[in-house]
Amino acid sequence: MTEGMGRFQAIKDWTPGYMNVTPAHLDIMAECTACGAQKEFSREKLPSQLRHAQVDDVEKRLKCASCGAKAGKLRFGYFVDEKGTK
Numbered sequence: 001m002t003e004g005m006g007r008f009q010a011i012k013d014w015t016p017g018y019m020n021v022t023p024a025h026l027d028i029m030a031e032c033t034a035c036g037a038q039k040e041f042s043r044e045k046l047p048s049q050l051r052h053a054q055v056d057d058v059e060k061r062l063k064c065a066s067c068g069a070k071a072g073k074l075r076f077g078y079f080v081d082e083k084g085t086k
Helices: 055-059
Strands: 007-010 027-032 038-040 072-080
Touching (some): 007 027
Antiparallel strands (some): 007 072, 027 072
C-alpha cells in the first residue's frame, strides 16, 4: 500500500465484470489469496489487449511478487483515513 493513503475499503462482493467499465473514481487492490499480500493495482499499466478484458481474465494472469503464486484477486473500492472517510 502506498504510504499515507490510509487503509483500503473494498466494496464487498462487487466486480464491474470488465476492466474498461470500472469507474475511474474507484481504486483497485490486487490481493494474493495464497499469502494475503496486497498491492495497489494500476489500470494504466495494463497491456492494451487487457484494458477491455473481463476481470476474471486479468486475475488469471496475476502473479504474487511475495510468494510467486498465481492466486490473485482484484478488489474494487477506495482508500479511507483512520476515521473511515474517503
